[in-house]
Amino acid sequence: MNLEKHYDELWENALQKFQASAFEPDPFLNSAEDDRFGLTLLFRPDAAVKESIGAFLQELRQVEPAQYYYPASDLHVTVMSVISCHAGFRLADIDKAAYKNVLQECLAEVKTFRVNFRGITASPSCVMVQGFPASGQLNDLRDKLRESFRKTSLQQTMDSRYILRTAHITAVRFKEPLQNPAVFLEKLQDFRNRSFGGTVVGKVELVYNDWYQRQALVQRVDAFRLNQP
Template sequence: MNLENHYKKLYEESISKISSDNYEIDNLIDSEKDKRFGLTLLIRPSNEIKKEIHKFLKKIKKIEPNQYYYPNSDIHITVMSIISCYNGFDMSKIDIQKYIELTKKCLLEGVDLNISFKGITASPSGVMIQGFMDNNELNDIRDRLRKEFKNSNLEQSLDKRYSIQTAHSTIIRFKTELSQKEKFLKFLNKNINYDFGTFKVNKFELVYNDWYQREQYVKKIYEFVT
């Protein structure tokens, strides 16, 4: 996959939808009735990157203060949704040790991976940072996870929603109607190539999480240091 072309196409299609008021508002963000939970393997960017994201969000928040902005604690890259969030997922019903062992097997030793957060893209439901890998290691890990979990008898839903191949990070979700849409879109366009920096991946986290990866709901199950 050519990531640059993929992100560009996604941006153009999504901006067109947002411009014509065909964007998606998430009504579950503030709902206490949202009980969707799952199991995810993720990467967290460095503190330096998070500071840059915070600076960026602070500016856009002044234009659209009522949208959902990811706090530093929740920013992540999904390596793989091992069990996609659904209502009623109960972690006590699975053998978590087997998930740890299988994931460990897929990560191998000495992962050498850098991710650059450069530029933004969008979806009909929010704004994301474009992530670029300096080699194919992340997708090799994903392929090993797919193979190992599909050959196991463990509960999993890998690629159920879509086959993940990017290293993007969602930073804004729409939770209400855009009040200053034109200014918002102008800001995105002006900052389309915003450089958030590059970081070296030195650990992966296996977590129990809600749909939005909010800190108050996330339980770190295991940290794999590479």
């Protein structure tokens, strides 16, 4: 996949919606009854990247304070949604050790890799920071995960929503209609190609999580160190 082209297409599609004020607020963000949980393999950007994203979000927050801005603790890149979030899923429903064994095998020879974060893109419901892996290791790992899990009888829903090929960080979700959409869009345009820095990924985590990866609800199942090159 040409990531640059893919992010550009997402942006152009979202831009048309934004210019028509056709934002799509998330109806579950304010819901106390949201019962969607899943199992995710992910990594987190380093402190410098989080700080850069935080500065960006602070500028947006000044224009639209009522929207949902991810705190630094919740920023992440999804390696693979092993079990996509769905209502009623509980960690006790699965054999955690069996999942760990598959992941350990898949990750045994994976080396650290770099992801550069540059620019933003969007959908009608959210704003994302664009991630660009410096090598093909991330997608190679994803393919290995797909192959390995499909050989097992373990519960999994990989690629059930879409085939994951990006390395984006979701940073903003729309919670309610925007009050200053034109100014908000100008701010997004200012950061369209801004650099947020890069991260050398040396660890990935398997977590039990809600839809928004909120720290208070996330449970780490295990963490896996990657090999030095």
